[in-house]
Amino acid sequence: MGAVTKPDTAMFDCREAYVRTVEEMAATDERIVAVVNDSVGSSKLGKFRDRFPHRLINVGIAEQNMVGVGAGLANGGKVPFVSGASCFLTARAMEQIKADCAYSRANVKLCGISSGVAYGELGATHHSIEDVAWLRAIDGMTVIVPSDPWETEQAIRAATAHEGPVYIRLSRMPVPALERSNPHFEIGKSEILHEGGDVAIIANGTMVHRAIKAAKALASEGVGARVINMATVSPIDTAMLADAAKTGAIVTVEEGLKQGGLGGAVAEFCAENAPVPMRVLGFPGFVPTGSASWLMDEFGLNAAGIATAARELLGKRA
Amino acid sequence: MICIMPEPDGRSTATIEQRAEHVRERANWMRRRFLRMIVDAGQGHPGGDLSATDILATLYFDVLRIDAANPMAPDRDRFVMSKGHCTGALYTAMAGRGLFPEEDLNSYLQPRSRLNGHPNRTYLPGVETNTGPLGHGFPVGVGIAVAGQIDEADFRTFVLTGDGELQEGSMWEAAMFAGHRGLGKLTVIVDRNRLQQGAKTEDTNGLEPLGDKWRAFGWEVVGVDGHDHAALLNAFDDACEPREKPRVIIADTCKGKGVSFMENQAGWHHGVPNPEQYAQALAELEAEMA
Ligand SMILES: Cc1ncc(C[n+]2csc(CCOP(=O)(O)OP(=O)(O)O)c2C)c(N)n1
Ligand SMILES: [Mg+2]
Numbered sequence: 001m002g003a004v005t006k007p008d009t010a011m012f013d014c015r016e017a018y019v020r021t022v023e024e025m026a027a028t029d030e031r032i033v034a035v036v037n038d039s040v041g042s043s044k045l046g047k048f049r050d051r052f053p054h055r056l057i058n059v060g061i062a063e064q065n066m067v068g069v070g071a072g073l074a075n076g077g078k079v080p081f082v083s084g085a086s087c088f089l090t091a092r093a094m095e096q097i098k099a100d101c102a103y104s105r106a107n108v109k110l111c112g113i114s115s116g117v118a119y120g121e122l123g124a125t126h127h128s129i130e131d132v133a134w135l136r137a138i139d140g141m142t143v144i145v146p147s148d149p150w151e152t153e154q155a156i157r158a159a160t161a162h163e164g165p166v167y168i169r170l171s172r173m174p175v176p177a178l179e180r181s182n183p184h185f186e187i188g189k190s191e192i193l194h195e196g197g198d199v200a201i202i203a204n205g206t207m208v209h210r211a212i213k214a215a216k217a218l219a220s221e222g223v224g225a226r227v228i229n230m231a232t233v234s235p236i237d238t239a240m241l242a243d244a245a246k247t248g249a250i251v252t253v254e255e256g257l258k259q260g261g262l263g264g265a266v267a268e269f270c271a272e273n274a275p276v277p278m279r280v281l282g283f284p285g286f287v288p289t290g291s292a293s294w295l296m297d298e299f300g301l302n303a304a305g306i307a308t309a310a311r312e313l314l315g316k317r318a
Numbered sequence: 319m320i321c322i323m324p325e326p327d328g329r330s331t332a333t334i335e336q337r338a339e340h341v342r343e344r345a346n347w348m349r350r351r352f353l354r355m356i357v358d359a360g361q362g363h364p365g366g367d368l369s370a371t372d373i374l375a376t377l378y379f380d381v382l383r384i385d386a387a388n389p390m391a392p393d394r395d396r397f398v399m400s401k402g403h404c405t406g407a408l409y410t411a412m413a414g415r416g417l418f419p420e421e422d423l424n425s426y427l428q429p430r431s432r433l434n435g436h437p438n439r440t441y442l443p444g445v446e447t448n449t450g451p452l453g454h455g456f457p458v459g460v461g462i463a464v465a466g467q468i469d470e471a472d473f474r475t476f477v478l479t480g481d482g483e484l485q486e487g488s489m490w491e492a493a494m495f496a497g498h499r500g501l502g503k504l505t506v507i508v509d510r511n512r513l514q515q516g517a518k519t520e521d522t523n524g525l526e527p528l529g530d531k532w533r534a535f536g537w538e539v540v541g542v543d544g545h546d547h548a549a550l551l552n553a554f555d556d557a558c559e560p561r562e563k564p565r566v567i568i569a570d571t572c573k574g575k576g577v578s579f580m581e582n583q584a585g586w587h588h589g590v591p592n593p594e595q596y597a598q599a600l601a602e603l604e605a606e607m608a
Contacts, residue, residue, distance in 0.1 A: 038514050038517075038522060039516070040516050058523070060522045061453070062485045065487065091451070123450060125402075125451050
């Protein structure tokens with residue numbers, strides 16, 4: 001395989017792939033509607049509204065109502081894409097997500113926009129770093145964190161085909177289009193984007209291209225780092241994890257909280273089934289004021305930070 | 319610079335005209351100062367800042383009984399910025415009142431700054447609660463007023479909300495409870511600029527008849543021009559009279575007030591003026607004081 005990030009490649013905002021795909025599907029699938037909270041602009045749904053005015057439901061600034069209305073629309077046979085800043089969509093409407101979507105097994109697609117620390121300077125209220133930990137804890141909730149435009153499109157299509165609640169965590173932070181020798185997306189299946197047998201780096205979302213960059217730096221030092229893109233956090237790809245543990249060392253990295261997210265999911269599986277030294281990279285908690293890129297660097301969520309963690313772990317390999 | 323502050327009993331010895339003129343000068347300074355902050359930081363919410371400036375100036379430069387040297391004094395008046403995205407207006411008002419040095423305004427949104435994009439009480443004394451997600455400040459303000467009611471305390475609680483913010487269910491849960499408790503020392507000001515982030519409130523999820531809704535929840539309702547400083551002062555003076563019900567001041571405002579090309583434009587909810595626009599905005603604001 002050995003897919004790599006092209007150097008100096010163009011960068012993309014995955015919201016574009018998201019709205020393009022929803023619009024394309026909506027053109028042939030009458031069931032698809034969008035539900036928003038005064039977030040037509042930030043969700044980039046202006047064109048969708050112009051094309052399908054009666055299928056864009058703006059409830060105003062009311063996230064709990066938005067998710068409840070989404071569940072009701074699903075009951076009425078619609079496939080609602082409930083779309084808003086992921087911080088408010090998840091934090092504010094958590095009980096609606098739990099009771100109305102997951103516990104009721106409603107066919108609602110929750111699209112969290114500008115997740116992670118994309119809203120940098122706006123502060124911790126506007127960061128969505130707890131979302132994966134929260135939603136992963138809810139029974140029956142599928143959680144997908146796409147890494148680039150192609151995977152975003154695949155995730156939207158797969159979520160539509162999937163009967164049941166799905167959370168798709170999108171970013172507004174620019175990412176490159178990843179190279180894949182064998183592109184294939186399936187909910188619950190991960191992919192290897194860089195081969196290596198000394199350590200496994202498990203990433204998703206905006207961290208995948210950074211992990212590939214780290215793996216290349218490690219390769220030049222003779223360290224084989226396997227980069228696994230774990231787009232689906234729940235249900236997690238346990239076969240891939242069992243294999244990754246065989247390298248003897250696992251680093252996880254996510255644009256999210258260190259506790260309970262992707263790293264937590266990997267650690268839970270490995271602790272019980274394939275104990276292995278691990279490093280979990282993420283944000284420790286509420287972070288100070290600062291831009292998104294400053295925060296990522298400050299907390300080591302970049303290629304250098306990932307490579308350092310991998311090197312440190314090599315000495316502790318099982 | 320003269321500073322006309324109320325006497326300890328809440329009554330100013332100055333005439334209403336003098337007080338209004340003082341607030342007007344301070345409001346003009348706030349507008350010029352936070353536009354500079356937004357330009358320097360490369361982001362901000364100028365529309366809602368400009369909409370709320372005259373209300374905040376009236377509160378911070380006249381109405382609020384707070385001691386800048388002791389911002390956590392238990393008997394201080396409480397002000398809660400429920401529409402927490404408008405930190406340009408809030409921080410200039412707080413700095414102008416002496417709650418922190420004016421030069422700190424230069425650090426707006428910079429790494430590790432105390433001046434976060436939304437107010438944070440753990441960074442900045444004088445902020446009562448962290449806001450930013452809409453629909454949070456008001457319920458906390460109700461809790462503060464309930465504490466004052468239990469203790470029969472003298473302090474008053476003021477909460478500034480957006481009008482779009484009133485679409486959040488938590489606002490009406492708080493309104494219902496405040497009415498039920500008869501929180502006579504609680505005053506809510508609604509910044510009724512008729513715009514939310516992407517469109518008009520009435521085209522999105524209409525609020526009218528807004529006064530009737532508050533009245534039905536047990537509130538006294540007052541309407542005021544939210545850019546008329548004398549009218550605002552009168553409304554606040556009146557709000558400080560002892561009474562049985564909480565009071566809401568529905569302030570008729572203009573989003574973007576004072577900068578012609580921003581006025582009533584949803585597009586300026588967030589955004590940054592370019593150099594020409596910034597120069598024009600400053601010229602307009604300076605002309606206003608000439
Ligand atoms: C819970 C929540 N949902 C969405 C947002 C995003 N948001 C920030 S400001 C705003 C519009 C607010 O409109 P309004 O209350 O009328 O404020 P103003 O017009 O005074 O700026 C929105 C939707 C938010 N901050 N919090
Ligand atoms: Mg408004």
